[in-house]
Structures are given as C-alpha cells and as structure tokens.
Amino acid sequence: MNGWERVAEAVGAGDASRTADEVLRLDAAERREVAHRLPHHIGPAREAAHARFDNLRAEKERARERFVAAEVAGGLSMEEAVHRWWTTEVHHSQVGWRMRDNWIAPLRVAGAGALGGAAAAAAWIFRRDFSGRGEDLPLEPLLRVIAARPAEWQADLAVRVAGRLRGTRRQLEDGTVALALELLRRTGAPPPDHEPLVVAWASTEPDLQVDPLAEHLIPRLFEAEGVGRVLRDERDDEGRGRRSWLRALRDLADAGRIEREALVDGCVRRFLRGGSATDLRFFVRLHDRLWVLK
Incomplete structure (x- = not known):
C-alpha cells in the first residue's frame, strides 16, 4: 500500500494513534497527496463508520434473537430468556452510538500532520464537520504529529489554537484547552x-x-x-x-x-x-x- 492507502485504512479502523504512526511514516510527496485527498474523504469516512455501526448493531440483534430462541427451546419462558440475555458477554459488548463518529479523531490527526500551513491545520482540527458530535480531541496523537513539524510552524499553530478558545466548559472537557495550553508551553510562543x-x-x-x-x-x-x-x-x-x-x-x-x-x-x-x-x-x-x- 502507498502512504495514502495506509492512512485511509487507519482512519477506517477508527484508530487515531495508528493514524499518527502512518502520518509520521509519510515522505514529502505522500504527505502532499494525503493533504490533497483528506477533504474529499470526509463523506466516505463518515458513511463507512455509520455502515460499520449499523452492521454491528444488526449483528448483535441477530445474536440476541438466536440466544432467546435457543433458551426458549430449552424450556425457559420468553421473559426468562430475555432476562438471561442481559447477563451475557455478547450483550455487554460495546456497540455504542459514539462508534458512529470514530472517523473524526483519526481524520483530525491526519490533517494536523499532513496539511501544509498552520492556518490550514488549525481550521482542519476545528472543522465544522467534526464539531458538535461529542468527540474529544485525540490529544496524544495530535501532539505527536504536530511535534514532527518545523518549530516555527508549531508556534504559529499554538497561537492559532489559543485564539480559538472561547472560555467554555465544553472546550475544557473536550481537550481544546489542554491542546492550546500544551502547544504554548512546548513551543514557547508568546500567548x-x-x-x-x-x-x-x-x-x-x-x-x-x-x-x-x-x-x-x-x-x-x-x-x-x-x-x-x-x-x-x-x-x-x-x-x-x-x-x-x-x-x-x-x-x-x-x-x-x-x-x-x-x-x-x-x-x-x-x-x-x-x-x-x-x-x-x-x-x-x-x-x-x-x-x-x-
């Protein structure tokens, strides 16, 4: 696989840390290709994540139906069989709604590591497509790919991220404040x-x-x-x-x-x-x- 394919696969897996690893492996030409392709990949990444979630949820529902049918065939009442289902490991396996948005964190990391200008990277991290979905910033992977950029670029990004703070509790909780403060501390950029x-x-x-x-x-x-x-x-x-x-x-x-x-x-x-x-x-x-x- 080429660089873009590796990054896209990591995004598809919903893995921000793996995405950071792949971005850090890119050469200059691959980084430019990733930067060019990322905006066009938002829709496909979102749709693929939603499809995976729907498939997992449907698979879990089929497992529930098979389990209940087998327990009823074994002599339990429907109510008893359903109650027993709630105690199984399969039921407790996580198919949460947040899985629908696990494409956001790796895409944020990919953009922070590949886009050319600090202004473009800041706009990408806080892109409207990624906002309002309850997704926290993937702080550690973001800091890793940002640390690989030139010092002047990092300082520029630090000031731009700090300028996006609004003093809200949500930003304190979602990692925006932590990212802004850590970038300012690491780069030494004047706040x-x-x-x-x-x-x-x-x-x-x-x-x-x-x-x-x-x-x-x-x-x-x-x-x-x-x-x-x-x-x-x-x-x-x-x-x-x-x-x-x-x-x-x-x-x-x-x-x-x-x-x-x-x-x-x-x-x-x-x-x-x-x-x-x-x-x-x-x-x-x-x-x-x-x-x-x-």
Missing part, C-alpha cells in the same frame, strides 16, 4: 492577547512554579473578564484534594518568584474596575491572604 485563553488557563489546576505560561498570564488574571467567576469558589487547599489558585499565587510570592505588591496592586486594580460580588470574590480572598502574610 496571544486573548481573554478566553486566560479564563481557560485559570480553569485548570495551577502548577505555577514550573508553568512557563505563568509569567505571561498571571498579570492578565486581573484584567480578563470571566476569571473571577471561574475562581469564585477557590479556597485554600486543605481537604480539597487539589491545589488552589489562592495557595499557588501566595506560594509564588513567598518564594520570591513574583512580587507580593504586584499581586496586591492587581487585586486593587480589579476592585477599581468594579463588578459583581461573585466576580470579585476571588480577588478579595487573594488580597486578604496576601496582606495577612505581608
């Missing part, structure tokens, strides 16, 4: 001036001592709309099972990694801008903790 990026960053558990984004984004915590609402329920860490932003920022100041006065001034600036009690609650708590230890 764009984009408020939803700051909100997304504030929605993750902080590790400010080692996070390369901290020096860029901490000052923006006091400026970006939505940060206060995201962090409104933050407390110190005791009994929470996770590190809080209050403790992380205070520890950073204690370690001399950031001036305590800069954080206090940030809180004051945020107060002067006004806002609801909900939006300001986190900054009030942070201000109080910084002053207590000053």
Whole structure:
C-alpha cells in the first residue's frame, strides 16, 4: 500500500494513534497527496463508520434473537430468556452510538500532520464537520504529529489554537484547552492577547512554579473578564484534594518568584474596575491572604 492507502485504512479502523504512526511514516510527496485527498474523504469516512455501526448493531440483534430462541427451546419462558440475555458477554459488548463518529479523531490527526500551513491545520482540527458530535480531541496523537513539524510552524499553530478558545466548559472537557495550553508551553510562543485563553488557563489546576505560561498570564488574571467567576469558589487547599489558585499565587510570592505588591496592586486594580460580588470574590480572598502574610 502507498502512504495514502495506509492512512485511509487507519482512519477506517477508527484508530487515531495508528493514524499518527502512518502520518509520521509519510515522505514529502505522500504527505502532499494525503493533504490533497483528506477533504474529499470526509463523506466516505463518515458513511463507512455509520455502515460499520449499523452492521454491528444488526449483528448483535441477530445474536440476541438466536440466544432467546435457543433458551426458549430449552424450556425457559420468553421473559426468562430475555432476562438471561442481559447477563451475557455478547450483550455487554460495546456497540455504542459514539462508534458512529470514530472517523473524526483519526481524520483530525491526519490533517494536523499532513496539511501544509498552520492556518490550514488549525481550521482542519476545528472543522465544522467534526464539531458538535461529542468527540474529544485525540490529544496524544495530535501532539505527536504536530511535534514532527518545523518549530516555527508549531508556534504559529499554538497561537492559532489559543485564539480559538472561547472560555467554555465544553472546550475544557473536550481537550481544546489542554491542546492550546500544551502547544504554548512546548513551543514557547508568546500567548496571544486573548481573554478566553486566560479564563481557560485559570480553569485548570495551577502548577505555577514550573508553568512557563505563568509569567505571561498571571498579570492578565486581573484584567480578563470571566476569571473571577471561574475562581469564585477557590479556597485554600486543605481537604480539597487539589491545589488552589489562592495557595499557588501566595506560594509564588513567598518564594520570591513574583512580587507580593504586584499581586496586591492587581487585586486593587480589579476592585477599581468594579463588578459583581461573585466576580470579585476571588480577588478579595487573594488580597486578604496576601496582606495577612505581608
């Protein structure tokens, strides 16, 4: 098989990791062919996945009918036979609705690894055909194929993906936030001036001592709309099972990694801008903790 055929077969198997392996094996000419063919393969890939799902579901239904018929022939009532079916391994085999969309993740990976420009790759990853179907981004395979691209290309992609953040819970859950933040961290690209990026960053558990984004984004915590609402329920860490932003920022100041006065001034600036009690609650708590230890 040639490069395109190998990639298409991996897509057909619904395997994003295998698709990444095949993309990384492509030479320059094969990569161009894959990039050219991918847009035309969306429809066939979707139809093939739906057909596989329909066939598997029909096969499972036939298995159920055979099982129930055999149990009834053996003396069980229909109700007893159906109840026994629910306990079989065949019944518990997964034929879930999400199988209908298992073509999306490998296609995303193929495009990220083969399309020529960073703008085209970003548009492909978030293509409308792939959105709204409940499919999470295949983070590890995407990062593998992106890491094989030139450094400047990766940095361009990182900024473009970050610019697509909207500060929504869905993006936090589907891997969009994780992809954007990880690309910025890996490439060292300056984070764009984009408020939803700051909100997304504030929605993750902080590790400010080692996070390369901290020096860029901490000052923006006091400026970006939505940060206060995201962090409104933050407390110190005791009994929470996770590190809080209050403790992380205070520890950073204690370690001399950031001036305590800069954080206090940030809180004051945020107060002067006004806002609801909900939006300001986190900054009030942070201000109080910084002053207590000053």
